[in-house]
Amino acid sequence: MDAKVNIQTYMQQVGERARAASRRLASIDSGTKNKALLAMAEEIEAQQASLLEANAIDLEAGKKNGLDDALLDRLALNPERVTGMAEGIRQIVALADPIGSVTDLSYRESGIQVGKMRVPLGVIGIIYESRPNVTADAAALCLKAGNAAILRGGSEAAHSNQAIAKCIQAGLKTAGLSVDCVQVIETTDREAVGLLITMPKYVDVIVPRGGKGLIKRVSAEATVPVIKHLHGVCHVYIDGKADIDKALAVAFNSKTQRYGTCNTMETLLVDSVIAETILPTLGKMYTDVGVELRGCEKTCKILVTAIPATEADWDEEYLAPILSIRIVDGIDAAIEHCHQHSSGHTESIVTDDYSRARRFLAEVDSSSVMVNTSTRFADGFEYGLGAEIGISTDKIHVRGPVGVEGLTSQKYIVLGDGHIRK
Amino acid sequence: MDAKVNIQTYMQQVGERARAASRRLASIDSGTKNKALLAMAEEIEAQQASLLEANAIDLEAGKKNGLDDALLDRLALNPERVTGMAEGIRQIVALADPIGSVTDLSYRESGIQVGKMRVPLGVIGIIYESRPNVTADAAALCLKAGNAAILRGGSEAAHSNQAIAKCIQAGLKTAGLSVDCVQVIETTDREAVGLLITMPKYVDVIVPRGGKGLIKRVSAEATVPVIKHLHGVCHVYIDGKADIDKALAVAFNSKTQRYGTCNTMETLLVDSVIAETILPTLGKMYTDVGVELRGCEKTCKILVTAIPATEADWDEEYLAPILSIRIVDGIDAAIEHCHQHSSGHTESIVTDDYSRARRFLAEVDSSSVMVNTSTRFADGFEYGLGAEIGISTDKIHVRGPVGVEGLTSQKYIVLGDGHIRK
DSSP states (O other): OHHHHHHHHHHHHHHHHHHHHHHHHTTOOHHHHHHHHHHHHHHHHHTHHHHHHHHHHHHHHHHHTTOOHHHHHHHOOOHHHHHHHHHHHHHHHHSOOOTTOEEEEEEOTTSOEEEEEEEEOSEEEEEEOSOTHHHHHHHHHHHHTTOEEEEEOOGGGHHHHHHHHHHHHHHHHHTTOOGGGEEEOOOOOTHHHHHHTTOTTTOSEEEEESOHHHHHHHHHHOSSOBOOOOOOOEEEEEOTTOOHHHHHHHHHHHHHSOSSSTTSEEEEEEEHHHHHHHHHHHHHHHHHTTOEEEEOHHHHHHOTTOEEOOGGGGGOOOOSSEEEEEEESHHHHHHHHHHHHOOSSEEEEEOSOHHHHHHHHHHOOSSEEEEEEOGGGOSHHHHTOOSOSEEEOOSSSOOEEEOTGGGEEEEEEEEEEEEOOO | OHHHHHHHHHHHHHHHHHHHHHHHHTTOOHHHHHHHHHHHHHHHHHTHHHHHHHHHHHHHHHHHTTOOHHHHHHHOOOHHHHHHHHHHHHHHHHSOOOTTOEEEEEEOTTSOEEEEEEEEOSEEEEEEOSOTHHHHHHHHHHHHTTOEEEEEOOGGGHHHHHHHHHHHHHHHHHTTOOGGGEEEOOOOOTHHHHHHTTOTTTOSEEEEESOHHHHHHHHHHOSSOBOOOOOOOEEEEEOTTOOHHHHHHHHHHHHHSOSSSTTSEEEEEEEHHHHHHHHHHHHHHHHHTTOEEEEOHHHHHHOTTOEEOOGGGGGOOOOSSEEEEEEESHHHHHHHHHHHHOOSSEEEEEOSOHHHHHHHHHHOOSSEEEEEEOGGGOSHHHHTOOSOSEEEOOSSSOOEEEOTGGGEEEEEEEEEEEEOOO
């Protein structure tokens, strides 16, 4: 009971400090924010040895606790990764500061001027797992957008995260900013997450970064708005009027350029009129690199290497060298399949037909809709946003890769000269 | 138990139909949507007699159930209000169609073109009370933005809403659109609301319009994102460097032009250096029109007509001829008061000082921040948005008056020519 009271008090204090810091941050100039960010990057490089030391403690504990190799790899820091963190922050420095920009300022009939000013969201809570570099990325993105950040990393990375936090706070101090601008939660008590996502008075938005379990829990329990990235069941549809070479290139690259990413294609849809032309070549390309193929009935007739897909396959995010393939009767069936099974992340059509490209772009309801392009392009760097804090599969507030601007809001500003309403 | 199963089945069917309709609506051209809207407006005018008849049934029941005069007035239709509904729809026809507009389409280094396309949110659930005209307004705004709408009005307006629904559906049919584009829920069972706000599979966003009780319930229970308009505790701050005439005009108009609206000023903040100059005149203006004044200690010394304000007064939305007045020591104290007590709706500074105007605009964290302007201007028509579905005091997705564009989202579109990621 005492511990519970303590963690509630602690989280409330964290919230109060963040809210107060966010008030001041809202009107800090770009130069000061960038000074803090550059100082953070420098400090991270200067503290490489102590970061690796802290990380070694986490890695050892992780091994003892039986974390698998993939998780240990995500947890691990090395000199290149430390430099990468610093470089990531410097790239954020180079981005334009979105805060304070005023758009659409124009006179109304009444004589008042009305426009929109871009402003920080306020306080952002980030809940994440394993990768310690998120601590640096998230802090830098939030600060650039004028937000105070409350970061809650996974307990498996606690020592690494606290060591990175020290570098962040050193950077804030160098620029004369409050260390409350970025707070890394010190307790690994799970209760802290429950409190963080139910403090609308202190927290304006929650960004969960991690596995489905984390995101589902946060979505279900949060009373603070959540910007979430659930998962990616991405599709490529090879239309009957596709250029064969482009279709082979896009379909192969979308699956095989990397297997474990959310913008990797998981299901290939092929127009029935072109299936016998293209699938034998494409199927061989996949099997040559070890991709397991799961096909619909018609696909299995064309590709003897494919095993029959079950209904569950159409909703599966494999994140692995596995691909489901379905032959569909034209663009209507392809779009309908996407409506039923896509997670709303990224869909691409390969076609040389103008009208079908136009329809696919208009009708497919996903955060990224592409023509003749590999789904692997769906990320913040490729879109020119710079770093991203995630890819939103929500429709509210921000959709697709979330960069600095996604962490801001807009307010109306009205300029008058004693104007009153008649 | 049977009834419960039935209402669950009913709401699920409503949701499925709305989702299917929204898929088709997403690519319907502007002309067809406008044709439907114009036909709705005509039908509403043509059906005036039957609308008034249905409304009479609601009014009679309302009187029997002891609704107060204010509620009965909001519930009542008359020929002018019916014409007003039709006119409101015609104004929405005149607005530009936001759907499909592509912005920021530009080449990236890789050679792909990336842009953003404005798209409907999908299915919007509107939960509202008493005023039957919301049925027409909300349906028209949702349709213009390409969304399917599920409308759930108050039980006290059930007959009026169903009569309006018939006109809406006649309009949809005239344009060849599915009547599922706008569904008015037929049951008055409260359970329907609970189901509507927890169907993320079928509903993309909920807009509650009504009293605090409704909005708190919806916010607490919804698993679908909510665009909410909580309440308006709006402030005018008369700065020490204000022009006296402008200050009198803005402060008087902000309170007295209408008492019952959310953009009415509820608390007046006065810089201590100007309080003795301006308050006697301003106080008399208010008391002359019957506004009750509740002042801080210093205010009560200057204005003998003021009664002492309690702490609760600073957070009160009176919606009545009552005003709280507080004397503050300059702009810092004024901004701090707003941070503590504003509901984030609308704040205005009266000043002729450039730097203070600039600071107020940057630092006050509300959906509308004004200089030398009456808070009463904070609405969709005055801002040039056309009709509004509410005024969002949230920071997420849309802030301030919510018009057609607030009911849309954006997706990324990517155009390539066989581009693959290296």
